[in-house]
Amino acid sequence: MTDAADYTPPEVWTWTKPSGGRFASINRPIAGATHEKALPVGRHPLQLYSLATPNGQKVTIMLEELLALGHSGAEYDAWLIRISEGDQFSSGFVAVNPNSKIPALLDRSGPSPIRVFESGAILMYLAEKFGAFLPTATAARAECLSWLFWQMGSAPYLGGGFGHFYAYAPSKIEYAIDRFAMEVKRQLDVLDRRLAESAYVAGPDYTIADMAIWPWYGGLVKGALYGAGKFLSVQDYTHVQRWADAIAARPAVQRGRMVNRVNGEPAEQLHERHDAGDFATRTQDKLGAA
Numbered sequence: 217m218t219d220a221a222d223y224t225p226p227e228v229w230t231w232t233k234p235s236g237g238r239f240a241s242i243n244r245p246i247a248g249a250t251h252e253k254a255l256p257v258g259r260h261p262l263q264l265y266s267l268a269t270p271n272g273q274k275v276t277i278m279l280e281e282l283l284a285l286g287h288s289g290a291e292y293d294a295w296l297i298r299i300s301e302g303d304q305f306s307s308g309f310v311a312v313n314p315n316s317k318i319p320a321l322l323d324r325s326g327p328s329p330i331r332v333f334e335s336g337a338i339l340m341y342l343a344e345k346f347g348a349f350l351p352t353a354t355a356a357r358a359e360c361l362s363w364l365f366w367q368m369g370s371a372p373y374l375g376g377g378f379g380h381f382y383a384y385a386p387s388k389i390e391y392a393i394d395r396f397a398m399e400v401k402r403q404l405d406v407l408d409r410r411l412a413e414s415a416y417v418a419g420p421d422y423t424i425a426d427m428a429i430w431p432w433y434g435g436l437v438k439g440a441l442y443g444a445g446k447f448l449s450v451q452d453y454t455h456v457q458r459w460a461d462a463i464a465a466r467p468a469v470q471r472g473r474m475v476n477r478v479n480g481e482p483a484e485q486l487h488e489r490h491d492a493g494d495f496a497t498r499t500q501d502k503l504g505a506a
Contacts, residue, residue, distance in 0.1 A: 238384040242302055248310060255308035258293030258490050261325035265295050265309060266318045268477035270375070270431035270441070271335045275319045276489070277427050277472030278342050278349070283492065284468040287346045289325065294475045294489040336368045339424040349424045360418040363425035366406075371432050373399045374441075383442040397448065400436075404453045407433055411455035426463060431473070434460035471495055 234240040257263055262279070266272040282290035297303040297318050304316040313320035313333035321338050323330040323345075332341045340361075343350035351357045378396035381389060407429070410417060418425040435441045437450040437460050444450075451457070463469055474495070477485045486494055 239300075242299065242305075247314065247316065248305075249307040250302060250305040251307070253306035253308055255306070255312065255322075256293075256295055257322075257324075258295075260291040260293050260490075261289060261323065262292035263295070263322040263324060264292050264476075265297050265312060265320045265322075266476045267297050267299055268473065268475060269299075269318065270371070270435060271317075272319045272476055273431040273473050274335045274428050275321065275338050275342075276475040277431070277469050278339055278424065280468035280472040280475075281427070281466075282342065282346050282348060285346075285348055287348065290342070290346060291492075292489070296476050296478070296487050298478070334368075336364055336428060339364065339428060343424050349422070349427070351418070351421070351423065356419060360423045360425050363410075363417045364428050367425070367428040367432065370403050374403065374432055374436065378444070379442045382444055382447070401448060404433065404437070404448070404450070404456060408453040408455045411459045416459070422463075426459075430460065430463045430469070434463060438464070 231245050235243050255263075255265060264275060264279070266275060268276070276294060279290050279292050297309065297320075299318060303309065304313075304318060309320065310316055312322055312331045315333060317333070319333075319335055319338060321332045321341070323332065323341075332338050340350070351360055373396060378393070378400045381392040381396060385392070407417070414420065416422050416426050417429055432441070433456060436448070437445070437453055437456050439445040439450075474484055474486045475489045476487065478487060479485075488494075
């Protein structure tokens with residue numbers, strides 16, 4: 217790896233060698249499928265293809281919350297996509313999400329399947345489909361969507377920026393870590409100030425904005441991301457801590473964060489979810505009342 221101080225960018229960048237780091241084997245500068253493989257299809261109206269990264273957790277939390285409200289049409293099959301093995305580059309997955317990123321949703325409840333990709337778009341789609349977790353009053357809806365898109369725009373600085381250079385890059389670059397740590401702490405301050413005046417991010421009610429933000433920033437302040445809690449002094453963001461704990465206590469959130477999870481304690485993993493009963497044997501001692 218060339219020292220950052222000695223590196224001069226070429227006039228035209230070309231992909232001549234692996235980038236290094238944890239995800240080098242799946243990084244490439246082109247799109248499209250690398251192999252032919254159809255996606256499995258279960259019996260429920262909604263087919264989710266995902267992994268329990270923060271972005272993946274958003275959608276399984278939303279689906280579990282909808283089911284908890286009694287929306288039987290939100291029943292779903294959750295199929296595991298192992299991104300480290302390149303499952304996202306199969307022809308079937310690329311047909312659902314041409315960007316080859318999880319999560320991807322296929323809604324088969326109508327006459328023709330509808331594909332939805334990008335986690336924020338999936339949350340909006342489900343909220344509008346079921347009439348839940350997205351305010352209908354103009355001002356409240358605008359506030360909710362503003363915070364939803366705040367997360368969509370901010371998280372790349374946390375994940376691809378800070379998380380990559382702090383935890384995954386093959387060498388530590390002081391400038392990169394300092395730059396992104398500064399931005400993440402600014403974002404946490406934005407969120408902490410908002411939560412000092414509001415029970416939830418978009419106002420008094422729990423919405424898709426909370427579902428989008430919690431897996432990232434809630435996970436960060438509770439020590440679940442990058443092992444960076446002490447480094448970022450996350451204990452200082454007391455209002456974010458309060459909010460993160462409140463959401464973590466929700467039974468639907470506890471279920472949703474387990475779906476398609478392949479790390480952590482085995483009892484907290486549910487690699488695939490095809491029925492509500494899939495949670496029973498391994499999680500009934502860990503979940504709150506249904």
